[in-house]
Amino acid sequence: MTTALYHLALPQxxxxxxxxxxxxxxALGTAVGYSTRPxxxxxxxxxxxxxxxxxPPYVFGPVWTVLYGLMGYAAYRAVGVPGPTExxxxxRIISASIYTAQLGLNLIWMPLFFSLRRPIEATIDSVALLGLNVYLASLWLEQPATEVAGWCMVPYVAWLSFATYLSAGTGYLNGWSLRRDKGKGPAKDQ
Structure with a gap:
């Protein structure tokens, strides 16, 4: 199984x-953010x-930049740094694969929500993203060699919890549709 997962991970x-x-x-988060922001x-x-x-909207860019940096540093500490207690x-393969999968899920949230106007799918993506990161953080926190990496993921997990609330809350409050119907407020998808 780990051989198959190895091929799903970013290069070592x-x-x-x-x-x-x-x-x-x-870089990836910035590119997706700028290309799909409303x-x-x-x-x-x-x-x-x-x-x-x-x-307010201006908070999201700086917060995500810091979180992406912490996430990358955590991956470096957990997967990239060899040592006697590695x-x-x-x-390592499972960690790299889960990290890669969560990065992919993270990067598709904005296009799902803002470009495709699919709040249900975006919220499902957010829940899956949160679950993967809770697992990854706990995996790294339970081992002394990767404890720093696990703690670097804690702010990301906390923000993902909040982001999932925002995604689900916005979807719910708008009848799970992000399109307006000729000025009459949110309408159902066609």
Whole structure:
């Protein structure tokens, strides 16, 4: 099983290089964020009902940049740094594969929510993303060799919990549709 998972992970060279490990999620997250963020004049997005505690839009970019950096550093510490107490080969492969999968899920949330206007699928993505990261953080926290990596994931898990609440709350408050019906408020998808 671990052989199959090995092929689903980012190359080991990414994890072994701290700069690559940190900058890759930042660069990918920034590219997806800028290419799929809603426009200021997007009436569909501006008219959405928001759940309580939603931060202003300008908060998301800096928060995600820090979280992507922490996530990349955690992956470097857990998968890329060899040492006398390093992870077993199987655990390293599982960690790299789960990390890669969660990065993919993270990167598709914005296109699902803002470009495709699919709040149900975006919320399912967010729940799956949260679950993978809770597992990954707990896996890394339980081993002394990767405890620092596990603690680096804790703010990410906390923010993902909040982001899942925002995704589900926005979907629910808008009848699970993010499209306006000719100025009459949110309408069902066609």
């Amino acid at each position: 060279a990414v994890f072994a290089n701290p700069a690559a490990s940190i900058l890759l999620p930042i 426009q200021v004049n997007d009436l569909d997005v501006r008219s959405l009902k928001q759940p309580p505690l939603r931060p 992870l077993s080969r199987d655990t």
